[in-house]
Amino acid sequence: MILKTSLIDRRDFLKAAGIGLASAMTPTAWAATLAADAIFATAFVKRDGSFGAAVLSEAGKVLHAIDLPDRGHDVTFDPISKRSVVFARQPGTFAVVFDHTGRAAPLTIASISGRHFFGHGVFSPDGALLYATENDFDNAAGVVGIYDARAKFSRVGEFPTYGMGPHELLLLGDGRTIAVANGGIETHPDYGRAELNIATMKPSYVLIDRVTGDLIEKHELPSALHQLSIRHMDTDRSGTVWFGCQYRGPGTDSPLLVGRAARGKELQLLDMPSEILSALRNYIGSVSANPAAGTVAVSSPEGNSLVVFDAASGRAVSNRALVEVCGLAPDRTGFMATTGAGEIVERSGMTRSEPDYVWDNHMLRIEPAA
Amino acid sequence: MLKRFVLLLVFPLALLGVFPASAAVKASEIIQRSIDGFVRPAYASLHDHARNLTGSMRKLCASPSQAELDVARKAFDATVYAWSSAEIITFGPIKENNRLERMLFWPDRKSIGLRQVQAAMADKDPTATDPQRLAGKSVGMQGLGALEFVLYGDGADTLAGRDDPYRCAYGAAIAGNIETMADEVSDAWNKPDGFAALWANPGPQNALYRDGNEAVTELVGVFINELEMVRDVRLKAFFGGRPDADRPKQAIYWRSRNTTRSLAGNLSGMDDLFQASKLGDALPSDARWMAESIHIQLVNGVTTAKSVQGPIDKTLSDPRLRDTLDHFALITSSLSTLIGTRLTAEFGLTAGFSSLDGD
Numbered sequence: 001m002i003l004k005t006s007l008i009d010r011r012d013f014l015k016a017a018g019i020g021l022a023s024a025m026t027p028t029a030w031a032a033t034l035a036a037d038a039i040f041a042t043a044f045v046k047r048d049g050s051f052g053a054a055v056l057s058e059a060g061k062v063l064h065a066i067d068l069p070d071r072g073h074d075v076t077f078d079p080i081s082k083r084s085v086v087f088a089r090q091p092g093t094f095a096v097v098f099d100h101t102g103r104a105a106p107l108t109i110a111s112i113s114g115r116h117f118f119g120h121g122v123f124s125p126d127g128a129l130l131y132a133t134e135n136d137f138d139n140a141a142g143v144v145g146i147y148d149a150r151a152k153f154s155r156v157g158e159f160p161t162y163g164m165g166p167h168e169l170l171l172l173g174d175g176r177t178i179a180v181a182n183g184g185i186e187t188h189p190d191y192g193r194a195e196l197n198i199a200t201m202k203p204s205y206v207l208i209d210r211v212t213g214d215l216i217e218k219h220e221l222p223s224a225l226h227q228l229s230i231r232h233m234d235t236d237r238s239g240t241v242w243f244g245c246q247y248r249g250p251g252t253d254s255p256l257l258v259g260r261a262a263r264g265k266e267l268q269l270l271d272m273p274s275e276i277l278s279a280l281r282n283y284i285g286s287v288s289a290n291p292a293a294g295t296v297a298v299s300s301p302e303g304n305s306l307v308v309f310d311a312a313s314g315r316a317v318s319n320r321a322l323v324e325v326c327g328l329a330p331d332r333t334g335f336m337a338t339t340g341a342g343e344i345v346e347r348s349g350m351t352r353s354e355p356d357y358v359w360d361n362h363m364l365r366i367e368p369a370a
Numbered sequence: 371m372l373k374r375f376v377l378l379l380v381f382p383l384a385l386l387g388v389f390p391a392s393a394a395v396k397a398s399e400i401i402q403r404s405i406d407g408f409v410r411p412a413y414a415s416l417h418d419h420a421r422n423l424t425g426s427m428r429k430l431c432a433s434p435s436q437a438e439l440d441v442a443r444k445a446f447d448a449t450v451y452a453w454s455s456a457e458i459i460t461f462g463p464i465k466e467n468n469r470l471e472r473m474l475f476w477p478d479r480k481s482i483g484l485r486q487v488q489a490a491m492a493d494k495d496p497t498a499t500d501p502q503r504l505a506g507k508s509v510g511m512q513g514l515g516a517l518e519f520v521l522y523g524d525g526a527d528t529l530a531g532r533d534d535p536y537r538c539a540y541g542a543a544i545a546g547n548i549e550t551m552a553d554e555v556s557d558a559w560n561k562p563d564g565f566a567a568l569w570a571n572p573g574p575q576n577a578l579y580r581d582g583n584e585a586v587t588e589l590v591g592v593f594i595n596e597l598e599m600v601r602d603v604r605l606k607a608f609f610g611g612r613p614d615a616d617r618p619k620q621a622i623y624w625r626s627r628n629t630t631r632s633l634a635g636n637l638s639g640m641d642d643l644f645q646a647s648k649l650g651d652a653l654p655s656d657a658r659w660m661a662e663s664i665h666i667q668l669v670n671g672v673t674t675a676k677s678v679q680g681p682i683d684k685t686l687s688d689p690r691l692r693d694t695l696d697h698f699a700l701i702t703s704s705l706s707t708l709i710g711t712r713l714t715a716e717f718g719l720t721a722g723f724s725s726l727d728g729d
Contacts, residue, residue, distance in 0.1 A: 073729060188479055190606075190607060190617070190620065191477055191479070191603050191606075191607055192598075192603050192606065193602075194599070194603045196477065198468070198471055199468040199471040199475075199509045200509075231729075249465070250461075250465040251462075251578055252466075252565070252568070252577075254577065274577075278577040278578075278580075279580075285729070
């Protein structure tokens with residue numbers, strides 16, 4: 001067995017993993033949820049150079065903020081304990097658990113020796129375990145670290161991601177399968193954020209059984225696209241995973257950057273009009289699905305571009321120029337977006353600026369029930 | 371390698387022209403000056419040095435002697451310096467066909483390239499002595515790092531005699547391959563309808579640079595990105611800040627003692643590019659001091675790096691030279707602030723926070 005859970009009995013693990021608790025929401029349920037007032041969590045940098053994470057109201061007001069020792073990246077949320085976790089941006093070595101209602105003091109999780117975080121993580125459906133993408137940097141291997149949320153987030157094991165440079169991970173609708181985007185890029189903290197294997201990089205998309213750590217599926221792009229790093233993902237209402245890529249080859253190439261992954265099928269890259277594709281400048285920073293609206297949005301802070309797709313047809317239905325847009329989250333029939341210029345753009349297009357804040361790459365919608 | 375930083379002009383080069391249209395014209399002039407005054411000469415110089423290096427290697431192979439070996443090593447050192455200046459440009463033709471990695475595969479963290487080079491020499495792989503066939507092999511076998519091992523690594527002194535003709539032939543092939551790449555890149559930049567035309571002619575129909583802001587962003591990104599590369603990747607790779615954190619054998623070009631010369635070359639390239647572009651002329655008069663300060667600090671950085679000479683392990687055991695390396699790091703930090711924050715603010719640029727790189 002690949003899973004290294006020496007600290008936890010398998011039976012307890014299964015129980016803790018909360019198998020069977022996953023909810024498969026119907027589109028109607030999604031619509032009802034997305035129509036209510038929600039809050040949004042995101043990492044930020046303040047203009048004075050300090051770092052933190054914030055929870056915003058739907059109108060973009062900062063409701064709660066915590067300090068971080070360095071730059072954060074993505075936030076994940078557990079609706080059971082109502083705690084959020086913000087992960088350090090790679091090659092950071094911390095994650096901070098916080099309660100936006102302020103009931104509990106923040107708790108810092110330190111990565112173990114020989115590992116650093118990649119900035120993304122996800123809870124098990126019952127909130128018992130936290131999974132985070134990590135770098136086993138001396139072996140240039142991706143792993144998912146497992147943390148026991150009920151034991152002060154002690155690290156209880158890890159399993160491989162069957163690839164290098166894992167970035168975002170998703171828990172799929174069955175509550176048991178974890179999808180990982182292996183970006184394929186080797187980095188090592190001795191060399192900062194330098195990318196060490198651009199000539200030979202090999203990204204992949206994998207499905208892993210989070211209970212056994214076994215590989216269920218592994219998909220690679222055609223070899224001509226080996227420099228197309230798969231990095232961010234979200235699930236549409238049919239359960240299909242949408243992924244966004246970043247291209248490390250010549251800027252004069254224009255590979256397709258957005259794709260879909262359905263279980264048991266090959267990866268499908270989606271064609272789009274060339275002017276929309278070129279506006280993405282070979283870089284997708286975030287992918288977000290709106291199950292109620294049946295749409296998926298991708299953002300490119302390099303191309304200052306936000307593109308929305310119809311999830312069913314796979315066609316781009318709108319694109320918008322927005323300076324340094326990156327953070328995206330579904331909101332009612334549209335998306336809320338944040339930018340590196342400090343703006344919060346509501347679904348209506350109404351923009352407000354928090355002059356003190358510069359928003360980081362990702363935004364998480366937290367449902368109102370939470 | 372580090373992905374470039376991205377800067378965005380919030381107000382389209384407001385200081386260069388009142389109208390976006392005229393700003394685009396001005397931006398294209400800045401880019402044209404950068405190409406004519408830096409990029410093309412830098413690659414031409416690299417090509418010249420690489421050609422000289424190939425000639426020196428062939429001569430060494432034909433009539434091996436200590437004197438010819440010394441000449442070849444000098445030609446190698448000069449090529450490293452020329453490359454260190456040119457390598458600050460990480461986009462355009464150098465990015466095609468993995469040329470960037472084939473010119474210099476570094477860091478070779480797991481010694482993969484080193485082992486391949488050693489294996490080729492142990493097996494006397496006949497295909498590695500043909501520059502064209504070498505070009506299709508692993509990136510670790512064909513660039514400056516591979517040639518450095520041939521010329522300076524274990525057993526390199528045999529090149530002065532006739533005992534190891536394979537080693538010399540392989541080295542000549544590496545040099546020939548470097549020369550070919552330098553020639554190809556130089557040619558590509560000189561083509562009237564090539565990448566240079568794309569960069570210098572931003573506009574709505576240009577798939578890569580849709581306006582002047584994007585073209586200038588690419589230019590300013592060179593300084594920001596390369597300063598970080600020099601400080602956080604090249605210098606920190608071997609200089610740990612305290613002696614027990616040092617890693618002298620992770621220093622770039624440690625075998626040929628070109629480590630600090632290459633750092634100097636990087637900053638020298640930046641100074642040449644900054645001067646050629648005349649970005650400073652676009653500053654308002656009360657901010658002109660920045661251009662002067664950038665120039666002075668880049669020159670200071672070059673001098674500081676060059677003042678550290680000799681084997682890198684000896685450098686690291688000398689407190690005075692450690693201070694010099696600290697000072698060098700400080701200069702690059704100061705330049706990062708000056709260019710990444712102050713200069714960009716003057717141009718109405720904001721550092722591309724969300725898109726810094728690779729996340």
